[in-house]
Amino acid sequence: MLKTSTALAAGALFAEPVRAAAPPPTTVTPELIEAARKEGKISYYSALELNVAERLGKAFEAKYPGIAVRVERSGAERIYQRIAQEQGSGINAVDVANSTDPAHYLDWKSKDWLAPYLPDDVAKHFPPDQVDPDGLYATSCGWIETIGYNTNLVKPDDAPKGYADLLDPKWQGKIVKAHPGYSGAIMTATFVLSRELGWSFFEKLAQQKVLQVQSAADPPKKLLLGERAVMADGNDYNLLLSKEQGQPVEVVYASEGSPLIIVPSGVFKNAPNPNAARLFQSFFFSAETQQMLVDVFAHRSFHAQVTDKPGHKKLSEIKLMKDDPAGVEKMADEIKARYSKIFGV
Numbered sequence: 001m002l003k004t005s006t007a008l009a010a011g012a013l014f015a016e017p018v019r020a021a022a023p024p025p026t027t028v029t030p031e032l033i034e035a036a037r038k039e040g041k042i043s044y045y046s047a048l049e050l051n052v053a054e055r056l057g058k059a060f061e062a063k064y065p066g067i068a069v070r071v072e073r074s075g076a077e078r079i080y081q082r083i084a085q086e087q088g089s090g091i092n093a094v095d096v097a098n099s100t101d102p103a104h105y106l107d108w109k110s111k112d113w114l115a116p117y118l119p120d121d122v123a124k125h126f127p128p129d130q131v132d133p134d135g136l137y138a139t140s141c142g143w144i145e146t147i148g149y150n151t152n153l154v155k156p157d158d159a160p161k162g163y164a165d166l167l168d169p170k171w172q173g174k175i176v177k178a179h180p181g182y183s184g185a186i187m188t189a190t191f192v193l194s195r196e197l198g199w200s201f202f203e204k205l206a207q208q209k210v211l212q213v214q215s216a217a218d219p220p221k222k223l224l225l226g227e228r229a230v231m232a233d234g235n236d237y238n239l240l241l242s243k244e245q246g247q248p249v250e251v252v253y254a255s256e257g258s259p260l261i262i263v264p265s266g267v268f269k270n271a272p273n274p275n276a277a278r279l280f281q282s283f284f285f286s287a288e289t290q291q292m293l294v295d296v297f298a299h300r301s302f303h304a305q306v307t308d309k310p311g312h313k314k315l316s317e318i319k320l321m322k323d324d325p326a327g328v329e330k331m332a333d334e335i336k337a338r339y340s341k342i343f344g345v
Contacts, residue, residue: 044071108268115266122138143260144259145259149252186233
């Protein structure tokens, strides 16, 4: 569970001038369920891993029979592009979307593409700094971008302790890393690391013959396969889950600090299935669903009634790097271009 003090470490993600009064909190009523069943479906665009997004969809369908969830899963930057193309062409296809790049919500909000909807659980149990002041979106879950290594290939005493250690010549040809042009989480991490460590860090890292992959979920998989000994970034939850299953991997929360990744979710103003969309949003933020994300997928929740997964390091014990969605929004194109030039991909 993310305490308010810890949440502040992620930055004032939703600290914008209020344009209008936030909507009143909404509870799930028989009338809403019936209206959603008449629509019979929902189109859910997600940057969460496919197994997580599909589990959410199946759990929703089991709780509300008669409403089918169509999951459209891709990297956050691809989702952002797709929604921009659809909205620009007058195609109303998306009902609910979550992205691993909070900057996307600043853009969608400025274009008036999101609908105000405040689930009762969000109003009662989420810290204000993780809820848009106009009630257009809130943080559905989060995780941390970390360093990691394969314990069959790297001894604990030899493992990197921070980002500076990745520049040691002994890791040349042994590192895997994800790309900010595909992954919203890596976009955020790249912005944060370039700010804290400078672009010179990436220029030096590029000399290490890094294996470049797409998603933030890909580096942990390369470690598991033994294709690379160390990952320069990637989500912590896959490594945590794999380690629990006895796999030879270890998480390293960098000495310099680790980027905390926030995953907002929002309902679209022109959603083709508006009632089903609102019902899904309420389901997503319920204590039951939030606890499932923590227990089954080792994600982090801001819901005050959700308990931490036993054995996982608490956020209060981890040095976190502060995010800045407005900064990411402003620099996204520059980050992609500069990164691609440095790594040649």
